[in-house]
Amino acid sequence: MIQVAGYCRVSTDKEDQANSFASQQSYFRAYISSHPDWRLYEIYADEGVSGTSTRKRRQFHRMIQDAYAGRFQLILTKEVSRFSRNIVDTLSYTRKLRQIGVAVEFMTDHINTMDGDGELRLSIMATLAQDESRKTSSRVVWGQTRQMEKGVVFGRSLLGYEVANGVLTVEPEGAAVVRLIFEKYAREQMGTSELARYLTQTGYRTHRGSSRWSTGAILRILKNEKYAGDLVQKKTYTPDYLTHEKRANHGEVPLICLKDHHEPIVSRELWQLAQERMEQNNKHGHGSWGHSNRYVFSGKIRCAGCGASFVGRVKVRKDGTRVRRWSCGTAVRQGRSGCAIGKLIRDDDAMHMLKTAVQSLPLDIHAVIRNVTALAMDAVRATREGVGEEPEPLQRELEQLRQKKVRVMDAYFSGDLSREEMLTMNRRYEAQAEDLRTRLEAAVEGKRCGDGLERLQKTIRSDVAALLRFERESTALCKTVLDCLTVFPDRHMELRLRDLPQVFQFQG
Numbered sequence: 058m059i060q061v062a063g064y065c066r067v068s069t070d071k072e073d074q075a076n077s078f079a080s081q082q083s084y085f086r087a088y089i090s091s092h093p094d095w096r097l098y099e100i101y102a103d104e105g106v107s108g109t110s111t112r113k114r115r116q117f118h119r120m121i122q123d124a125y126a127g128r129f130q131l132i133l134t135k136e137v138s139r140f141s142r143n144i145v146d147t148l149s150y151t152r153k154l155r156q157i158g159v160a161v162e163f164m165t166d167h168i169n170t171m172d173g174d175g176e177l178r179l180s181i182m183a184t185l186a187q188d189e190s191r192k193t194s195s196r197v198v199w200g201q202t203r204q205m206e207k208g209v210v211f212g213r214s215l216l217g218y219e220v221a222n223g224v225l226t227v228e229p230e231g232a233a234v235v236r237l238i239f240e241k242y243a244r245e246q247m248g249t250s251e252l253a254r255y256l257t258q259t260g261y262r263t264h265r266g267s268s269r270w271s272t273g274a275i276l277r278i279l280k281n282e283k284y285a286g287d288l289v290q291k292k293t294y295t296p297d298y299l300t301h302e303k304r305a306n307h308g309e310v311p312l313i314c315l316k317d318h319h320e321p322i323v324s325r326e327l328w329q330l331a332q333e334r335m336e337q338n339n340k341h342g343h344g345s346w347g348h349s350n351r352y353v354f355s356g357k358i359r360c361a362g363c364g365a366s367f368v369g370r371v372k373v374r375k376d377g378t379r380v381r382r383w384s385c386g387t388a389v390r391q392g393r394s395g396c397a398i399g400k401l402i403r404d405d406d407a408m409h410m411l412k413t414a415v416q417s418l419p420l421d422i423h424a425v426i427r428n429v430t431a432l433a434m435d436a437v438r439a440t441r442e443g444v445g446e447e448p449e450p451l452q453r454e455l456e457q458l459r460q461k462k463v464r465v466m467d468a469y470f471s472g473d474l475s476r477e478e479m480l481t482m483n484r485r486y487e488a489q490a491e492d493l494r495t496r497l498e499a500a501v502e503g504k505r506c507g508d509g510l511e512r513l514q515k516t517i518r519s520d521v522a523a524l525l526r527f528e529r530e531s532t533a534l535c536k537t538v539l540d541c542l543t544v545f546p547d548r549h550m551e552l553r554l555r556d557l558p559q560v561f562q563f564q565g
């Protein structure tokens with residue numbers, strides 16, 4: 058006998074009969090009774106239909122505890138997107154449950170976490186959902202992007218500049234230190250560690266007020282284009298705005314660059330000189346292999362001859378197009394005497410092998426699309442920003458603020474408020490109004506483009522479909538599914554996907 062638990066989310070909305078507790082209960086009971094060796098342990102139900110709408114999920118947590126107590130061996134749940142708060146959580150729960158011998162079956166998605174490829178299929182969904190959340194996030198925060206394009210600075214003060222209300226102003230004392238750093242480094246050819254020692258010993262203060270200077274801090278200053286008067290924003294972005302974790306932007310979202318945006322602290326010529334020096338120092342030293350983990354196949358192609366990883370090199374063809382080619386790292390460094398494998402693999406050929414392997418999986422594309430869309434849409438609704446926001450209430454709020462400001466002025470002129478109080482209140486109202494205007498702009502634009510939730514849903518759907526069919530490449534997806542590609546001396550290759558036992562053979 059297998060003890061089985063059911064987990065569902067129930068709607069408190071009387072209209073929503075399909076998601077009522079009664080209907081879900083009978084659904085589970087019917088499914089369990091069709092398996093003679095299953096016995097129902099309990100049905101756990103939390104209120105709230107969408108994933109993010111339930112914060113507490115008390116029944117869910119009770120169920121996990123019962124699973125650890127060994128009360129059942131299988132959890133039934135309808136869909137991936139309805140199991141947990143978000144897909145990252147889902148994956149971490151299913152992995153932990155698997156370790157203690159508890160399977161999770163997502164009924165309509167035909168995924169059982171104990172199946173050979175159940176885990177991989179979940180990972181694929183997770184990656185796509187995160188990918189979509191990130192894109193959706195950039196669609197949602199476009200209001201902020203518009204502000205950035207107009208030159209409003211989002212960010213904190215830095216050495217030499219104060220940032221207040223989206224405007225950069227030069228702070229003379231810090232600016233002098235910045236100039237000194239550029240002069241010493243670019244013109245006097247002082248090294249960064251020497252410079253750090255010099256600044257520390259002379260008693261200069263960093264932006265945070267510390268008297269200790271590091272080479273890292275100096276490099277950050279030297280690389281900062283703000284000192285030449287330019288503004289580059291979106292150096293970081295939030296790929297998954299469920300977790301609001303920030304990442305460095307390596308071209309995933311467009312950078313916003315404004316030349317001669319504000320008063321420079323050093324001349325463009327001096328700034329450029331410093332950049333050239335840094336580049337030279339980098340070439341002589343290490344770091345030329347940097348950013349390698351941006352590529353799908355970095356560290357994932359192995360040489361069966363010597364055990365080394367393949368390394369990628371870009372080759373520019375005669376017609377100017379670029380192609381990345383991978384070859385054995387030992388062979389690159391030591392030549393034929395180091396490793397006899399001379400095989401070169403083109404990036405697109407490797408990608409084709411990966412595509413072939415993924416497409417041979419019994420992946421229910423429709424289930425993936427349905428779940429990923431549901432998850433991404435939950436995330437959109439959860440942010441309650443821009444998209445879907447109606448302009449009218451925002452307009453009303455703005456009008457109320459305007460009236461409040463009038464009343465403050467009246468009170469000031471009649472002597473009920475001091476000048477200080479009036480200014481403080483005005484500043485507060487102005488900040489609120491600024492926020493409202495940004496949201497209003499996004500809401501109006503959102504309506505104008507018809508970029509409401511429905512349209513967004515369609516975009517996500519077609520996007521996911523394209524990614525799954527490899528019509529468009531997703532580095533994140535490829536990295537998730539690829540375990541390794543091994544190249545043998547007889548030129549045949551073996552590709553493995555993560556969490557899967559089977560090997561895909563290729564002849565090259």
Ligand SMILES: [Zn+2]
Binds near residue numbers: 361364365385397
């Ligand atoms: Zn080798």
